[in-house]
Amino acid sequence: MTSDADALPPELEAPAGAGGAAALLTIPGAGLLRPTSQLGSRLAQMLLTALAASVITFTALYFAPGNPLAVITGGTPTSPRAAAQLRAEYYLNHSFPAQYWHWLSGVLSGHFGTSFLYHVSVGSLLSGRLPTTLLLVGMASVLIVGGGLTMGLLSAFAGRRSNVAINTLYAVSIATPTYVVAIVLITIFSLYLNWFPVFGSGTGLTGRLHHLVLPAVTLALGSGGALARVTRASVLEEASREHTITAVARGMTPAQVLRRHVVRNALLPVTTGAGLIVAALIGGDVIVEQAYGLNGLGSLLVLAIERKDYPVVLGVVIVIVAAFLLINALVDILYVLIDPRTRARGA
Numbered sequence: 001m002t003s004d005a006d007a008l009p010p011e012l013e014a015p016a017g018a019g020g021a022a023a024l025l026t027i028p029g030a031g032l033l034r035p036t037s038q039l040g041s042r043l044a045q046m047l048l049t050a051l052a053a054s055v056i057t058f059t060a061l062y063f064a065p066g067n068p069l070a071v072i073t074g075g076t077p078t079s080p081r082a083a084a085q086l087r088a089e090y091y092l093n094h095s096f097p098a099q100y101w102h103w104l105s106g107v108l109s110g111h112f113g114t115s116f117l118y119h120v121s122v123g124s125l126l127s128g129r130l131p132t133t134l135l136l137v138g139m140a141s142v143l144i145v146g147g148g149l150t151m152g153l154l155s156a157f158a159g160r161r162s163n164v165a166i167n168t169l170y171a172v173s174i175a176t177p178t179y180v181v182a183i184v185l186i187t188i189f190s191l192y193l194n195w196f197p198v199f200g201s202g203t204g205l206t207g208r209l210h211h212l213v214l215p216a217v218t219l220a221l222g223s224g225g226a227l228a229r230v231t232r233a234s235v236l237e238e239a240s241r242e243h244t245i246t247a248v249a250r251g252m253t254p255a256q257v258l259r260r261h262v263v264r265n266a267l268l269p270v271t272t273g274a275g276l277i278v279a280a281l282i283g284g285d286v287i288v289e290q291a292y293g294l295n296g297l298g299s300l301l302v303l304a305i306e307r308k309d310y311p312v313v314l315g316v317v318i319v320i321v322a323a324f325l326l327i328n329a330l331v332d333i334l335y336v337l338i339d340p341r342t343r344a345r346g347a
Helices: 020-026 030-062 068-073 080-089 096-107 123-156 158-175 178-192 204-239 242-249 255-286 286-291 297-306 311-340 341-346
Strands: none
Touching: 030 096, 068 080, 096 311, 123 158, 123 204, 123 255, 123 286, 123 297, 123 311, 158 204, 158 311, 178 204, 178 286, 204 255, 204 286, 242 255, 255 297, 286 297, 286 311, 297 311
């Protein structure tokens, strides 16, 4: 028998017929526990992924052939005393674990090390090149998402002749190598029509946008075709589902069926595809940057690998991994906005 002192307050009592777990659901703030734990779990996964990428990259560079001291001196012969001073300055006279911990602790404090080749901080090199890459990827992403969705929808519902033409167009865009697209666009729009500059990143926002139009189009063509195929397949699958056929039988207009039942549900796989494509652009724009002479992260990474500038390679890799993880997190947020049921399934 329970005394009045032992009785639970009304807001904590479980409804009749409910189990003891139901009482916990009525505790104020209990609903926040799962989202908070999910957020913590996601942040932990992101940190572990970045850490694993840094360990793999650092290990590969540490055991790669070549002498970092030769890169620092430019191959110029140095005295043993000067060589010892340089090794101490760049922390090369320590063991592998000590070097990695020195680099990692520097990154956590905002210092990515000093470039072997340029003898300046890696952070200054990244900050000078990052805006060009971000603007290029941003412009290409708009073209990819807009063009891919439009081509995919048209291909799914167009007539036979139009469908063949659209499918041929994005098949050609996927199959054509990036450097070939760059040569064709430069020849037509830069050399003959003189609409856009051939090389360089430009100065100022307007100048940068003008210089990056052709590189963005080059970067977007193949990826836009891939997203169009994903969109078409997803839309056709949703259009053939039972709930869509039922909506048509109830007398809903084609526009209503498309908006409420087809496009909304088809956006989930399309969002995944778009997220993966955009994330890949950040580290995959090397050919475009070199073809158009852009000072971005891709061209910096290639030069750093060729010259064995290991601190710069590590810095660029960490930036690319961080961007990839952030885009994946953004895709998860878009999932919840498109279909709130995904939050309930993940809880």
